[in-house]
Amino acid sequence: xxxxxxxxxxxxxxxxxxxxxxxxxxxxxxxxxxxxxxxxxxxxxxxxxxxxxxxxxxxxxxxxxxxxxxxxxxxxxxxxxxxxxxxxxxxxxxxxxxxxxxxxxxxxxxxxxxxxxxxxxxxxxxxxxxxxxxxxxxxxxxxxxxxxxxxxxxxxxxxxxxxxxxxxxxxxxxxxxxxxxxxxxxxxxxxxxxxxxxxxxxxxxxxxxxxxxxxxxxxxxxxxxxxxxxxxxxxxxxxxxxxxxxxxxxxxxxxxxxxxxxxxxxxxxxxxxxxxxxxxxxxxxxxxxxxxxxxxxxxxxxxxxxxxxxxxxxxxxxxxxxxxxxxxxxxxxxxxxxxxxxxxxxxxxxxxxxxxxxx
Ligand SMILES: [Zn+2]
Numbered sequence: 001x002x003x004x005x006x007x008x009x010x011x012x013x014x015x016x017x018x019x020x021x022x023x024x025x026x027x028x029x030x031x032x033x034x035x036x037x038x039x040x041x042x043x044x045x046x047x048x049x050x051x052x053x054x055x056x057x058x059x060x061x062x063x064x065x066x067x068x069x070x071x072x073x074x075x076x077x078x079x080x081x082x083x084x085x086x087x088x089x090x091x092x093x094x095x096x097x098x099x100x101x102x103x104x105x106x107x108x109x110x111x112x113x114x115x116x117x118x119x120x121x122x123x124x125x126x127x128x129x130x131x132x133x134x135x136x137x138x139x140x141x142x143x144x145x146x147x148x149x150x151x152x153x154x155x156x157x158x159x160x161x162x163x164x165x166x167x168x169x170x171x172x173x174x175x176x177x178x179x180x181x182x183x184x185x186x187x188x189x190x191x192x193x194x195x196x197x198x199x200x201x202x203x204x205x206x207x208x209x210x211x212x213x214x215x216x217x218x219x220x221x222x223x224x225x226x227x228x229x230x231x232x233x234x235x236x237x238x239x240x241x242x243x244x245x246x247x248x249x250x251x252x253x254x255x256x257x258x259x260x261x262x263x264x265x266x267x268x269x270x271x272x273x274x275x276x277x278x279x280x281x282x283x284x285x286x287x288x289x290x291x292x293x294x295x296x297x298x299x300x301x302x303x304x305x306x307x308x309x310x311x312x313x314x315x316x317x318x319x320x321x322x323x324x325x326x327x328x329x330x331x332x333x334x335x336x337x338x339x340x341x342x343x344x345x346x347x348x349x350x351x352x353x354x355x356x357x358x359x
Contacts, residue, residue: 020034020073022078026213027209028185029046030048032047033045034061034062036062043061043262044260045059046059048183053183055079055083056086056187058202058215060087060099060103063094063099063102063165068099071099085110086112087100087109087111090201092117092121095262096262097167101165101166101167114191114198117197118167120197122167124160124161124164125161137150139232140232140319141340141346142347143297144298144299144300144348145299145319153312155312156313177189188205192249195228195243199218202215212256213260214260219246220247220270220277222264224263227320229321229324238328243281253270255270284305285325292351293351293352296350297347306318326350330350336350338350
């Protein structure tokens with residue numbers, strides 16, 4: 001925060017807090033950055049100053065011992081030991097919800113997210129059973145993954161619980177349009193879908209102290225394209241259609257909205273960024289369509305879209321993203337699927353409807 005010569009205060013976006021550090025990014029809004037042990041090495045979480053009622057935290061980082069130790073210091077230093085009124089989670093992914101239950105337990109805060117995101121977290125943290133494992137294996141076999149890749153994906157079992165040791169057992173359910181009072185202002189819940197099924201974003205309308213603010217979670221990010229994936233539990237889903245509709249939805253917010261994303265830096269240019277992401281997915285769809293002039297497996301499409309070496313976590317997201325695009329093309333009638341058959345050709349094949357097949 002800088003005071004200008006006329007005494008007004010500006011919030012330059014040039015300083016990114018160190019991991020475990022924070023800075024005020026708008027009046028009453030702290031930007032806290034936490035480290036992550038992944039290639040995506042950080043997450044931004046937000047603390048909204050509600051005055052006497054206490055802080056509202058939005059997203060939490062992982063629930064591992066290292067993150068909790070960082071939170072210990074943040075509660076004391078960044079939040080000044082003042083109460084925490086509520087913990088809002090944008091979606092169920094471990095880097096967002098991981099430390100939430102610990103924070104709630106520690107501070108007595110209310111826990112809030114959408115019903116679907118909470119149920120996903122509860123389900124995944126309950127672990128798997130043999131029937132679920134079989135569904136997962138069948139899904140990735142239908143994608144055409146080779147044995148080695150398949151084995152390393154299946155070996156990830158239990159990864160969710162490592163990042164999310166506990167999920168809060170009770171929920172304050174958030175729905176689109178809900179207003180969360182925070183101090184003298186309020187934040188409005190914005191729905192959407194795509195990166196996950198029912199993520200929560202928060203919008204603070206402009207007031208005398210600054211422009212509109214949008215805490216976007218992972219639904220819109222400044223540099224990377226949010227992962228849009230199909231998962232084994234809903235193999236025929238079309239999350240890309242949902243995501244594209246959500247990108248359209250940002251047009252109702254003002255063009256000068258300051259976006260506070262979960263990864264990267266706060267940015268202006270919401271509409272421009274939404275347009276870039278629509279074009280990115282359009283290009284991918286066209287690229288896949290031309291690849292499928294000859295029949296392709298999802299694994300082959302994945303390799304074409306992501307030619308670099310991928311670790312098992314990246315592979316999960318990459319295959320899921322390839323299937324999301326394939327399913328979208330199927331729904332649009334731009335591709336057709338030849339179902340795999342056990343024993344002969346176990347993987348599904350995708351081809352253009354007018355592609356000639358050998359007889
Ligand atoms: Zn996420």
